[in-house]
Amino acid sequence: MDPVRSEFIPDPSSSREEMETLQRTVADEAIFADEFPFDPATVSMANTLTATTGDSPIVVGIDQAFLDERAVGAVVALRDGEVVERASAAVDCEFPYIPGLLSFREAGAIVAALRNLDAEPDLAVFDGSGRIHYREAGLATHLGVVFDLPSIGVAKSLLCGTPQGSLDGRSEGARVAIDADEDVEGVEGTIGYALQTRQYDSGNRHINPVYVSPGHRVGPETATDLVEQLCDGYKLPEPTRLADSHAATAKGEFGEQARNDGS
DNA sequence: GCGACAG
DNA sequence: ATCTTGTCGC
Numbered sequence: 001m002d003p004v005r006s007e008f009i010p011d012p013s014s015s016r017e018e019m020e021t022l023q024r025t026v027a028d029e030a031i032f033a034d035e036f037p038f039d040p041a042t043v044s045m046a047n048t049l050t051a052t053t054g055d056s057p058i059v060v061g062i063d064q065a066f067l068d069e070r071a072v073g074a075v076v077a078l079r080d081g082e083v084v085e086r087a088s089a090a091v092d093c094e095f096p097y098i099p100g101l102l103s104f105r106e107a108g109a110i111v112a113a114l115r116n117l118d119a120e121p122d123l124a125v126f127d128g129s130g131r132i133h134y135r136e137a138g139l140a141t142h143l144g145v146v147f148d149l150p151s152i153g154v155a156k157s158l159l160c161g162t163p164q165g166s167l168d169g170r171s172e173g174a175r176v177a178i179d180a181d182e183d184v185e186g187v188e189g190t191i192g193y194a195l196q197t198r199q200y201d202s203g204n205r206h207i208n209p210v211y212v213s214p215g216h217r218v219g220p221e222t223a224t225d226l227v228e229q230l231c232d233g234y235k236l237p238e239p240t241r242l243a244d245s246h247a248a249t250a251k252g253e254f255g256e257q258a259r260n261d262g263s
Numbered sequence: 264g265c266g267a268c269a270g
Numbered sequence: 271a272t273c274t275t276g277t278c279g280c
Binding site: 063064066097098099100102105106127128129132133134138139153155156157158159160183211 | 267268269270
């Protein structure tokens with residue numbers, strides 16, 4: 001697939017001021033409410049070949065891996081829990097990791113990988129934040145707008161915002177609203193949810209929740225519902241887990257390729 | 264100056 | 271994210 005708003009593709013060579021301005025522009029373009037054509041109830045990991053009437057939405061999981069000075073973007077497309085396509089791409093790293101500016105480091109490889117994808121996704125699940133961001137323009141939001149694709153951000157830790165309740169030891173399925181705080185520019189109210197996707201039945205140790213936030217064209221509640229539906233016994237949703245492992249194998253292949261070219 | 268900080 | 275063995279607890 002190709003970008004719809006290529007003028008918004010993060011440019012690693014721009015100034016920090018320009019980067020932040022672009023993020024505010026992207027946030028203005030983003031829609032943090034349900035505005036997509038498919039029925040969210042039809043998104044699942046159950047590939048019940050019989051129960052499904054018509055076409056289920058295609059969900060893509062997107063993740064990254066790094067190799068020396070290169071970033072590897074990986075995409076795995078799923079329909080009813082079945083992998084229908086995988087794509088990847090490696091590009092040179094042109095920008096360091098800076099909290100709040102992750103898109104400028106990772107977007108290049110992700111855009112390249114998505115360009116290599118033949119399938120036409122209905123929903124994208126990113127590894128990182130969406131609206132839970134200083135300028136409401138985390139990776140999931142930024143790329144969701146660039147491709148005008150409904151998207152969701154799933155992060156393993158919280159960038160900003162304040163949980164409206166205790167997060168530790170919650171039982172499976174529990175969700176705690178994350179509200180905007182002074183770190184989030186010009187916003188108030190719920191910008192995402194901490195979702196307990198998995199929990200030990202009992203014992204001393206507990207599992208941390210994941211932080212779900214709207215990327216583009218999805219509201220916080222639906223985004224959380226969708227992530228829950230995409231989980232299958234593990235802390236992270238399947239699209240993310242599959243993209244993660246695909247990124248690892250792709251990294252190995254690109255590394256091997258580089259090794260051959262150099263000797 | 265100190266603390267916080269997606270991947 | 272990445273460098274890494276064993277190990278404690280589900």
